[in-house]
Amino acid sequence: MSAGDWNTRLTLLQRAQDPDDDQAWEDFTRYYHKFVMVILHQMGVNENDKNDLAQEVLLSLWKSLPKLDFDSSRARFRTWMSSIIHRRVIDHYRKVHRRSNKIEKFRSEEELSESISQPEIEKLIQSEWEVYVVQTAMDRVSPIFSGKAMEVFKLSMDNMPSDVIAEKLHLQRTSVNKLKNRVKDRLLKEIQQIKQEMHLFNE
Amino acid sequence: MSDNNKDFARKFAGLFHEAPSEETPIYSELQHITQRYHFVETVATGGMKTITKVFDQSTSRHVAMAELLPDIDSTFNELFLKEARLTALLEHPNIISIHDIGVNEDARPFFTMDLKEGNSLQDILRRLKQQDQHYVNAYPLHELLSIFLKVCDAVSFAHSRGIIHLDLKPANIQVGRFGEVLVCDWGLGKILNQHETQDFEEILLNTDLLNHVTQRNSVMGTPGYMAPEQTEKGHSLDDSSDIFALGCILYSLLCLKAPFSGSTEEVLEKTRKGEIIKPDNDLGRLIPESLIAVVNRAMKSDKNQRYSSVGQIKLDVQKYLSGFSTEAEEASLMKELHLLIKRNKAEALTCMAALIIIFSLCFYFIGALKAQVDVAKNETTKAEEAAHNLQIEKDKSDQLLQESQDLLKRLTQNFLSESELNSKTFIYEYPLKSLNKTLNNARELLKIDPENTNARHHLIFSLFLMQRFDELNALPFQEYKVLRELSKKYVDAPRDPIGLIKVNSLANLIADLRNKFKYDYSVALRLIAYDNKVRGNANYYSQAVVEILKMINPSWDKKGFNYSYREQRLVISSKSIEFLKSPEYYASGKTPVSFLNIVSLKITGTSIKDISELDGLKISILDISYSDIINLDKLYKIRSLKKLIIHKGQFPQKQIKKIKESINVEII
Numbered sequence: 001m002s003a004g005d006w007n008t009r010l011t012l013l014q015r016a017q018d019p020d021d022d023q024a025w026e027d028f029t030r031y032y033h034k035f036v037m038v039i040l041h042q043m044g045v046n047e048n049d050k051n052d053l054a055q056e057v058l059l060s061l062w063k064s065l066p067k068l069d070f071d072s073s074r075a076r077f078r079t080w081m082s083s084i085i086h087r088r089v090i091d092h093y094r095k096v097h098r099r100s101n102k103i104e105k106f107r108s109e110e111e112l113s114e115s116i117s118q119p120e121i122e123k124l125i126q127s128e129w130e131v132y133v134v135q136t137a138m139d140r141v142s143p144i145f146s147g148k149a150m151e152v153f154k155l156s157m158d159n160m161p162s163d164v165i166a167e168k169l170h171l172q173r174t175s176v177n178k179l180k181n182r183v184k185d186r187l188l189k190e191i192q193q194i195k196q197e198m199h200l201f202n203e
Numbered sequence: 204m205s206d207n208n209k210d211f212a213r214k215f216a217g218l219f220h221e222a223p224s225e226e227t228p229i230y231s232e233l234q235h236i237t238q239r240y241h242f243v244e245t246v247a248t249g250g251m252k253t254i255t256k257v258f259d260q261s262t263s264r265h266v267a268m269a270e271l272l273p274d275i276d277s278t279f280n281e282l283f284l285k286e287a288r289l290t291a292l293l294e295h296p297n298i299i300s301i302h303d304i305g306v307n308e309d310a311r312p313f314f315t316m317d318l319k320e321g322n323s324l325q326d327i328l329r330r331l332k333q334q335d336q337h338y339v340n341a342y343p344l345h346e347l348l349s350i351f352l353k354v355c356d357a358v359s360f361a362h363s364r365g366i367i368h369l370d371l372k373p374a375n376i377q378v379g380r381f382g383e384v385l386v387c388d389w390g391l392g393k394i395l396n397q398h399e400t401q402d403f404e405e406i407l408l409n410t411d412l413l414n415h416v417t418q419r420n421s422v423m424g425t426p427g428y429m430a431p432e433q434t435e436k437g438h439s440l441d442d443s444s445d446i447f448a449l450g451c452i453l454y455s456l457l458c459l460k461a462p463f464s465g466s467t468e469e470v471l472e473k474t475r476k477g478e479i480i481k482p483d484n485d486l487g488r489l490i491p492e493s494l495i496a497v498v499n500r501a502m503k504s505d506k507n508q509r510y511s512s513v514g515q516i517k518l519d520v521q522k523y524l525s526g527f528s529t530e531a532e533e534a535s536l537m538k539e540l541h542l543l544i545k546r547n548k549a550e551a552l553t554c555m556a557a558l559i560i561i562f563s564l565c566f567y568f569i570g571a572l573k574a575q576v577d578v579a580k581n582e583t584t585k586a587e588e589a590a591h592n593l594q595i596e597k598d599k600s601d602q603l604l605q606e607s608q609d610l611l612k613r614l615t616q617n618f619l620s621e622s623e624l625n626s627k628t629f630i631y632e633y634p635l636k637s638l639n640k641t642l643n644n645a646r647e648l649l650k651i652d653p654e655n656t657n658a659r660h661h662l663i664f665s666l667f668l669m670q671r672f673d674e675l676n677a678l679p680f681q682e683y684k685v686l687r688e689l690s691k692k693y694v695d696a697p698r699d700p701i702g703l704i705k706v707n708s709l710a711n712l713i714a715d716l717r718n719k720f721k722y723d724y725s726v727a728l729r730l731i732a733y734d735n736k737v738r739g740n741a742n743y744y745s746q747a748v749v750e751i752l753k754m755i756n757p758s759w760d761k762k763g764f765n766y767s768y769r770e771q772r773l774v775i776s777s778k779s780i781e782f783l784k785s786p787e788y789y790a791s792g793k794t795p796v797s798f799l800n801i802v803s804l805k806i807t808g809t810s811i812k813d814i815s816e817l818d819g820l821k822i823s824i825l826d827i828s829y830s831d832i833i834n835l836d837k838l839y840k841i842r843s844l845k846k847l848i849i850h851k852g853q854f855p856q857k858q859i860k861k862i863k864e865s866i867n868v869e870i871i
Contacts, residue, residue: 127216130216130219130220131209131212131213131216131219132212133212133219134211134212134215134216134218134219135208135209135211135212135213137218138208138211138212139208142208154211157211157214157215185223187218188218188221188222188223189223191218191219191221192222192223195219
């Protein structure tokens, strides 16, 4: 993927605002479904509810996307997302509670809603987002390089000295450095690209 | 999404904020350079300036930086920068390059130049003198000379730009590991024909920028390598000063030492006097005379006698390198020839080898030819001998042939004469024997010489006489047509049991023969002779005899011939009969009448004139009365005669009286 592609590529948010782009919803869910799942998981939503809740969250997000004016409300995106998630989760547990009417459940919901406030979610989103992007980049980069190159990179990230890595993996010291730099370079570029593609936060 | 990556991402989430490496590092680096040169190490420090190795951030490489020493008066700034500018003028692969000239933060001038790699030529010469094996291998004379040529290139280039170096010496020549040669330290360099201020001249003359001559020394340049005119003030300096220095450098390349030795003063003195240390090869080095000649010419004290340009030195050295004689040595013809062979070693060797091969082949072939000639000579001799022998043999065989031909001739002759003899004489006496012999001889002769006509004749003749007509008819010959025709005619004639044809047939044969054949008479006579001999009976031949007599008496009508077998008496009474035998010489003297058995013969009334016609007859009674016989002289030839009848008056009395007494003469 060349640099030119990055520049001309429409961001997901721009696409979501285009009613004719049918592919946009799928791309949106592809990018965000897992992330929302992660957030929900972090929030302590139990496994049974996670999937349904995630769908609701994604739909809400998608519906509210066209209304957003990102040029002026960059900083508020996180807030917007966290509020939607927060609201959805609370709504969900209320519904569940009404159906089951179980005191324990309710309590846990109360705990939940109290324990994770919206600002906390916002913070969670931010940190989880970073992890999520790095992980996605790793997933994309890993197949490109040999197992050894990835291993070299990971070991070097763990601050293992080059010569130790070289000895461990039976490589030349220079090639250890070369592999490490190459993987890292690629990974960083991938991270940049994913940030641009998703373009929800412009940190 | 692997958990592995998830863990990693959680651990190194900070990568999220890390920017990818710069796309244009050089550009950004250059943008942020604050200090271009970073000191690395000091290379050399001299009286006025210091050379340091610095890292040039802009070009990202190490260069050499020259700076005036801090305690040097700023009046020298200009001089210092002049060196840099002057050197920068000279863009040549063999002249050190100036990269940057400037003034630093301390307001001190500096310039940067190529960082010298490798050794200076001085170092190399020193190592060579120490017999450092590595250097001895790396720098043989021709390598040194090629370095020298590059120095010449550089100096020649500088001269073309009107710049003279004035301090050429091995220490100022840098030799890289890959054969790159740099002429450095143009600090004393001078731009010719440029009017410089007297002050500047003074500064120049009183200064050492190049660290080897002190400020106290009034000499500019390095003793030992500078021209005599440089040792004293007031001389104008030009190209030829550099040429002198180049001569010195060449000298030290050859001899591994400077051309002058001693203290500075001594050296200067010697330089002025031109007392060059005599080149010797005490180091075991080969010092080519032609190069010494170059040195001598370059180092002439009188600068007008030196080479007029650096190019000429270079040319001479190149000449030496490519094996020609140098201009300076004024080589002899022999030397030129020697050099010609030397520089064309491969060709010369090839030529030598070719000549040797050609000559040896020539000698070999000459030897071989000689051997062949000898062989040929022997062969010729042998052939001549053989030819001689052959001639002898030929002569012998010719002789033999001649002999055999002679023999054949003689044989033929013999045969012929014998046959003649036989046919003439013996045939009558011994017809059987002689004919058989003739027949055999003819056959033998025809075997040897089938074309022999005589032999053929004799063969035909003999067979004819012997009445062997069937044999005669079988012969393929063409001769004696008459005989052959007769033979055909009579081949079936009735024969007597004895094998002969009947007597009347014989008479007919003789009659047929008459006048058809040249020798009809003799043939007839021989026919009858043979027949008689075989038959052994002479009584029946009267008819045949008549036919024969007709041959010699052609006008005869066959009348008046009466033969009585019982009375053994023959009476011939025809006047037409004149001969009883042929007068021809080849006929036998025998008369056909002799084949009749007669005792009494009467020839009364015939024309017989000669009594010798009766020769050979064995008669007792002869009646010649009234015949034409008038002479009785040859009567004695009839030996058996007892009684002679004559008529009265036929012979004179005198003749009658001469008749033998035993013969009774009856006169009627």
